[in-house]
Amino acid sequence: MRQRSGEQAGPTIEQVARAAGVSRQTISNALNAPERLRADTLQRVLGVVDDLGYRPNRAARNLRRRESKLVGLRINPADQDRAGSLLDRFLHALVEHSVGAGYHILLFTPRDPDDELAGFDDLLRTTAVDAFVLTDTHRGDPRLHWLGERNAPFVAFGRPWEDGLMHPWVDVDGAVGTGLAVDHLVALGHRRIGLVGWPEDSDVGQDRRRGWLDACVRHGVADPDLRAHCTDRTDEAMLAAGRLLDGSDPPTALVCASDTLAMGVLGALAERGLRAGRDVAVTGFDDSPAAAVVPPGLTSVRQPLEDVAESIVKRLGALLSDEQLPERGELLTPTLVVRGTTDHQRTLGKHPVEEDT
Amino acid sequence: MRQRSGEQAGPTIEQVARAAGVSRQTISNALNAPERLRADTLQRVLGVVDDLGYRPNRAARNLRRRESKLVGLRINPADQDRAGSLLDRFLHALVEHSVGAGYHILLFTPRDPDDELAGFDDLLRTTAVDAFVLTDTHRGDPRLHWLGERNAPFVAFGRPWEDGLMHPWVDVDGAVGTGLAVDHLVALGHRRIGLVGWPEDSDVGQDRRRGWLDACVRHGVADPDLRAHCTDRTDEAMLAAGRLLDGSDPPTALVCASDTLAMGVLGALAERGLRAGRDVAVTGFDDSPAAAVVPPGLTSVRQPLEDVAESIVKRLGALLSDEQLPERGELLTPTLVVRGTTDHQRTLGKHPVEEDT
DNA sequence: AGTAGCAATTTGATCGATCAAATAGCACGC
């Protein structure tokens, strides 16, 4: 019969104490409040701790301290027909920073949509996690209210879109992002810059649309009609982009609210024999894995997910230690990753956009 | 001052016992060994448990039972210039099945490459996790030996490529995958089917190459020279595919060992004015998010990650409860997702592949 | 009626750490 697990459990604090010739509490202090020990004792104790490879038992510590050092993160099913979520990059950054702050990330997922909140409830009641990180928060998000009512600690990736919400949050400025895309396109000589965006009822979509429009106005090239809206699917984006491209005075560049939409736009271009980056410039949003690999490379707005994660963890730490941070939320600035779909030379060469002056 | 956390901690077993007029242990039994209670007592106790919303405290339970019900999963930095890892889909499936089996997934990440194993050590010593799930195991993987030596329970996503390893594993048959792609291409009329694969020293790459070659032989269309190798990057794949396409008798279809490589191939086609799916058929591997959204849609081999996750969790459960499973490992079969890059009608129409008979 | 044999339930001990309070050690001043 095969032997099983469990053999790697280390020594207990009691055994270490005995080996070092001191008491339990002194071992505990050496690790948790070293300033309480005399220098020589500390050194000796830490030596023994190191020799025996002692690490305090999590369960025991958690029980006594009434904490778990775990942070719950709910993940959604990966949507097919999406350019790939931010999850990958964000998750890695979040784990890295969390571990740096002494926390670990615990994943959970709703069994079915009904018990979306049951997962929170379960983890809180069993003291399995100390706090949550929420992503994709939206107007009227039931999670925000549910957690808020119960005074459960959490930090949201997503600003509070409605009034009266006072939770800590971190978000990325979508308007600045699409603004960067427009700036870049204008610098390349584009004057007719369209938008393929999300439906009007999406706050995030409105944010990105506003950035596009404001920047166009700023550059004196605004045409509010040069836009189409659809949900975040490539097939819909193909149709939406088609409507713009087949118009009487089509855009020479299209700013998209997501990489998924941008991929649909690329499809619409291909259908019409137009070359992305050469005949029509395209920008996406999120810098998803697909953006980097699709030929000729999709220019895209990149969210600073590493900074988002860092800020979230900082806020979590403050929340759980009752510290006050100067700001409840933080709005971070994205950057633009330029690739082939806004190729400078090609676009200028093929498309004399100054012709209408 | 804002109130903080912790207010949602539920009642203790002691309080529930008092409320129900029974002892601690009876509450415990009601939840863990209901057959020990008389039917009427059970019903009454469960009623009280439900009324008070009692859930046993994790830390206390973990301490007594010497388990954590957590499974560690190490995640790697998301590689730029990759079509998007499997992580998204796999992770979700793994979490879902784990929760179904009473486990949660705990993420960790190596701070720096050196302490790749330090993370394991830490989690084991602190009794933070009961077991691990490993992904991307490879020949000579230090993790396999390290965990094996310590008799730490784990299940690998990836078969043992070297002899002498006796750990539980689940994997996907790559050879069958590329074989499916070839079958499909042959059915479309293709006779010159090339391969863009990974370097020779990759076991996974060899597996996928073997599937391509065997299928070609089976169909009597084998040309072992019709292949190129490079690492998993689009830029290298573009060059590699270029060498094949610019040859004297170029392939009409290219099977790729990954979606990343396939995206590079699409780039090479675009450079040459060739249309994917129409002039040259292309297949990828992994059915990454990018495959679904890149125009005209990348035909790709899809790994049954949901089944992989289920099998892994089943094996974890057996491992942790000392049960014996009939098989130590399981090899699952992928499927082919057909999209525009192997468009039937277009390919047949434009490319009379029978011409050389 | 008395009691053996079970079934149902309760009591005491324990998991391994930390908190709070008590004690030991030590220098210093009067």
Add this chain to the structure above:
DNA sequence: GCGTGCTATTTGATCGATCAAATTGCTACT
């Protein structure tokens, strides 16, 4: 010489559950 006032360290209690053993309650049999 002896208490004062520290600092360093130890002791006792506790977190909330489960395991193991003891006890109570019942049924059935002689």
